Structures are given as C-alpha cells and as structure tokens.
Amino acid sequence: MARPHVLVIPYPAQGHVLPLMSFSRYLAKQGIQITFINTVFNHNCIINSLSESSHDYVEDEINLVSIPDGLEDSPEERSIPGKLSESVLRFMPTKVEELIERMIAESTIISCVVADQSLGWAIEVAAKFEIRRAAFCPAAAASMVLGFSIQKLVDDGLIESDGTPKVNKTIQLSPGMPKMETDKFVWVCLKNKESQKNIFELMLQNNKSIESTDWLLCNSVYELETAAFGLYPQILPIGPIGWSQSLGDDKFTSIGSFLPQDRDCLDWLDRHIPGSVIYVAFGSFGFMSKVQLEELAIGLELTKRPVLWVTGSGDQPPIKPGSGLVKVVRWAPQREVLSHRAIGCFVSHCGWNSTLEGAGNGIPFVCIPNFADQFINKAYICDVWKIGLEFEQDELGVVSKLEVKKKIDEVMRNDGEYTKRAMMVKEVMMKSVAKDGVSYGNLDKFVNWIKEKVN
Structure with a gap:
C-alpha cells in the first residue's frame, strides 16, 4: 500500500517551526511521508544547527525543502514581526503554489497539506489543487478565539476596522478565559502602525481561509482551555505535541531549532x-x-x-x-x-x-x-x-x-x-497525550483520516 504524503508549511518563525516539526515527527512515526517547507534562510539555519545524528534522523524521516521569502538575509529584518507578516502575505503564496505544481508534475500524490493557522492562504492554495487540508495552530486556543472574535470586537465598538483600539479596557471573551487588555491584543502591542496593519490584515484573511479547512488542530490541552474550546468546538486540541513517548530519544526534540x-x-x-x-x-x-x-x-x-x-x-x-x-x-x-x-x-x-x-x-x-x-x-x-x-x-x-x-x-x-x-x-x-486522553484521541482520528483515502 502507498504511504500517505503530507506537505507541512509553518509560518517562518522559530516558535512556529518547532511545534510543526514535532507534529511532523509524530506523523512520520505513524508511517506518513513528510515534506516540510521552510524559507531558504530558515532552512539553512536548521541544517547548520543539526548535530550529525540529527542529520541522519531527518534524512530518514522528513524531507526538508525550501522556498525564498522575499526578505533580505539579515536577522534584524526578520526579527520585525510586521515585516515577516508582509512577506508571508505578499511573496510566499506564489512560491508554495509553484512548488506544489512541480510536485504534481512529477507525479507526487499529496494526501494532505498541513499549514500553520497563520497561513490561511496556504489552505486556499491546497483547496485550489483539491488537496485535503488541515490548519495547525501552534498557539493557545484563546489566541485563535481572539482572532475569530475580531468582527464582534468591531461591532461592540472596542476596536476600529483596522484593529486600532477605541478604548483601553480589559475584556473576557467568555467566563473561564483569560482576561485581555485591548491595548495588548496580538496585533496591537507592537506599537508600530505598519506592523499592526500587516498582522491585522493577515489575521482577517486567515479567518476567511480557515473556513475551508477539513481540520482545525491546536497545540493545546482541552482541560487547560475548556472555555476557549467551548466557544469554538471545531478547534481540536492535540497538545502538547511531541510529548508522546512514541517520538523516541530526547536529543531529537529540538530538531527545527535555528541555533545550535x-x-x-x-x-x-x-x-x-x-x-x-x-x-x-x-x-x-x-x-x-x-x-x-x-x-x-x-x-x-x-x-x-x-x-x-x-x-x-x-x-x-x-x-x-x-x-x-x-x-x-x-x-x-x-x-x-x-x-x-x-x-x-x-x-x-x-x-x-x-x-x-x-x-x-x-x-x-x-x-x-x-x-x-x-x-x-x-x-x-x-x-x-x-x-x-x-x-x-x-x-x-x-x-x-x-x-x-x-x-x-x-x-x-x-x-x-x-x-x-x-x-x-x-x-x-500528561493525561491528555496518554491513551484515553483528549489530545491522544484527536491525533489518532487525524492520522486515521490521513490514511483512509490512500490507495
């Protein structure tokens, strides 16, 4: 029987690459072939940071490929979140689409695209090629719920249509969720109008794109964010990803690190x-x-x-x-x-x-x-x-x-x-990733779904 083949696309930042790499390792252990897409800059950082034993492990388990991201090769420019969000939105979609076209031309069958939830356009690209798709959120479910609540925040007069806060106020999206200050929303607290604009625009586009995904997975734990998962039951907790004992040796837990x-x-x-x-x-x-x-x-x-x-x-x-x-x-x-x-x-x-x-x-x-x-x-x-x-x-x-x-x-x-x-x-x-745990069960269902349509 052919092995299912999953294309994994992280947002090009360290905090996003690491959990998606852990998720990829988990899928690889279930017999799923993985192609992991990084930007050229991040790809080179990862390769240069791998130990010799990790090199061999990655070659056996995961195919690392790279695409350009349109930014200069300076860490300073890349450390500006708004700059990165602009590049991700304007430049990367075409490069990912070209890569998928090449893979299809070479008769590669892609079973599913797993894209960072911050990359809604990647879900749209997968839909264009009629490839099944899953969004992966490497942050708390509460962060995703905040993004999904943007229109309500506008309607309630808390923020302008460009995301700028109208009032300085502490809010709670539902009882049991963490309190949030309007001047420290994810897109606001950078204190930079251009960065705010880029990140807010990316989040608005993601909200639309995510509607067409088959799965919405979150690197979190149901019992720790019950209120957030209660507001959006379509978000499925699968975390903490990589804590399952099935991944093997500890020394491989940081594959995907940009620094040695x-x-x-x-x-x-x-x-x-x-x-x-x-x-x-x-x-x-x-x-x-x-x-x-x-x-x-x-x-x-x-x-x-x-x-x-x-x-x-x-x-x-x-x-x-x-x-x-x-x-x-x-x-x-x-x-x-x-x-x-x-x-x-x-x-x-x-x-x-x-x-x-x-x-x-x-x-x-x-x-x-x-x-x-x-x-x-x-x-x-x-x-x-x-x-x-x-x-x-x-x-x-x-x-x-x-x-x-x-x-x-x-x-x-x-x-x-x-x-x-x-x-x-x-x-x-620990209970969440053990057998009978919520995260374990959701992961199991996802893996079975990936495998069920492979010829």
Whole structure:
C-alpha cells in the first residue's frame, strides 16, 4: 500500500517551526511521508544547527525543502514581526503554489497539506489543487478565539476596522478565559502602525481561509482551555505535541531549532541541588533595554541562587566576571533543561512553546511578556492556572532589581505553593497525550483520516 504524503508549511518563525516539526515527527512515526517547507534562510539555519545524528534522523524521516521569502538575509529584518507578516502575505503564496505544481508534475500524490493557522492562504492554495487540508495552530486556543472574535470586537465598538483600539479596557471573551487588555491584543502591542496593519490584515484573511479547512488542530490541552474550546468546538486540541513517548530519544526534540544548542549546560545543571536553579530565557526574539537587562541581572544576583540564562539573539547579560552561580548560553535544549531536577523557576517571556514546556514539567513561572500572544499566555499562567507571578513595572516601564528578587523569592519559597499547582497542571497535560486522553484521541482520528483515502 502507498504511504500517505503530507506537505507541512509553518509560518517562518522559530516558535512556529518547532511545534510543526514535532507534529511532523509524530506523523512520520505513524508511517506518513513528510515534506516540510521552510524559507531558504530558515532552512539553512536548521541544517547548520543539526548535530550529525540529527542529520541522519531527518534524512530518514522528513524531507526538508525550501522556498525564498522575499526578505533580505539579515536577522534584524526578520526579527520585525510586521515585516515577516508582509512577506508571508505578499511573496510566499506564489512560491508554495509553484512548488506544489512541480510536485504534481512529477507525479507526487499529496494526501494532505498541513499549514500553520497563520497561513490561511496556504489552505486556499491546497483547496485550489483539491488537496485535503488541515490548519495547525501552534498557539493557545484563546489566541485563535481572539482572532475569530475580531468582527464582534468591531461591532461592540472596542476596536476600529483596522484593529486600532477605541478604548483601553480589559475584556473576557467568555467566563473561564483569560482576561485581555485591548491595548495588548496580538496585533496591537507592537506599537508600530505598519506592523499592526500587516498582522491585522493577515489575521482577517486567515479567518476567511480557515473556513475551508477539513481540520482545525491546536497545540493545546482541552482541560487547560475548556472555555476557549467551548466557544469554538471545531478547534481540536492535540497538545502538547511531541510529548508522546512514541517520538523516541530526547536529543531529537529540538530538531527545527535555528541555533545550535549548548548541551554543556545540562552537565552544569547536574552539579546543582533539586529545585535550586533559576532558568531565564526569552525565546528567539528576546529583546530588552540595557537598563532592564542591568536591573534583571542585579535582581537575579540578589537572590543568591544559581542562574542558567539563555540569551537567544538578544544582548549578553551584564553578569559580573567570575560569578560561579551564573551560566550564560546562547541557546539551550529547553525541554531537557526544564525537565532537569535542578530547575526551580522559569523567568520567561511566556511564548506558548515555553509555557507548555514549563508547565508540562511542573515548573512555576515569573513572567515578563513582550508582545503578541505572550500577554494571553501570561494571564493563563498567573490568573487562570495560578502557577506563576508577573513582574510589576515602575512608572518608567522598568522591572526593578528589588521586584525581580521579590517575585522570584515568592515563587521559589519553601512551602512550594506554586510548584504544587504546577505539578497538578503537569499531570493534566500528561493525561491528555496518554491513551484515553483528549489530545491522544484527536491525533489518532487525524492520522486515521490521513490514511483512509490512500490507495
């Protein structure tokens, strides 16, 4: 019998590529052939970051292909979310369509296109070729529900038709969902009109395109977002993707990373007692003013606890030379780090992947969100699940060193209140991907659907 062949298309950013790569690995383990489409720039980053053993694994399991994205080869330009959204909307659709045409001309049968939910046009391209299609949301269901609620927000007089807030107000889309501030909506909080316009336009187009998808999958957990899934039952939770034991060796969990990982930090963690280390990481886009970096560094030093700090593409933190309590790396195998017994607290920007990885390992958070969906995720962590605290900013918008020390001490205090709740959330997440779990069941149905129409 012929193997089904799935074409996977992520939005070209690190936080989107990683979960879709995990999903692709899961599908490959079920005997499904995968072609994974990256932009040329991201494709080269991934190839250059692979270890030798990972190279062999990818060649055996997943076919990595690339298309141009119309941007300069500078990381600076690519780190501007609005720029990327503009390129994704204006340039990439034609390139994906040309690739599918070539594959069909070579008699390749594509069983299904799995596209990032942020790429509604990819669903339209698949529909044009009469290929079955699934949208994959790498963010919380609440983020998708916010996007689907745009017209209601306009009708209720909360935002203009271009997405600009009319009022500064905290809203709740339904009881049980996280509260959201209108001036921090996903498309608003970039404080840049051009970026806002590009992202808002992309979201509006996605809302229309997504109507023609066969499946709407979300890298989330039903029990953690019951209210959001209740509002839109067509969104099916399949997360946390990649946590199923069927994926095999841990060292492959970060295939799709744009930066090579420093695995020495795992040996460093081995030398520390359980629950003692503060893990600091702000994702691949992590950016912070020099003043804020200084306050954060001093505040961490005041805790007198060991710190593992991941800089990503951000600035080197101003750590005093010779400080044996601090380990600084550019990029880490985050899921392995967060599962290490030494980690006691996660100082995070609250990207959804980091949120799932921290919560899925029973780690409490201290939150410092920057933009996009990070404010929604922070609200889940602090207000809904109650497994962390948010740093409060002063009148200049800076988190002071004393605030850093205070919140970390509170989260890591001896009674372990936050850790206990985080361990309860971990248990809920583990049940979701175990047999009889909601996520496991949805994944199983999807795989069977992929396979059922293969000749």
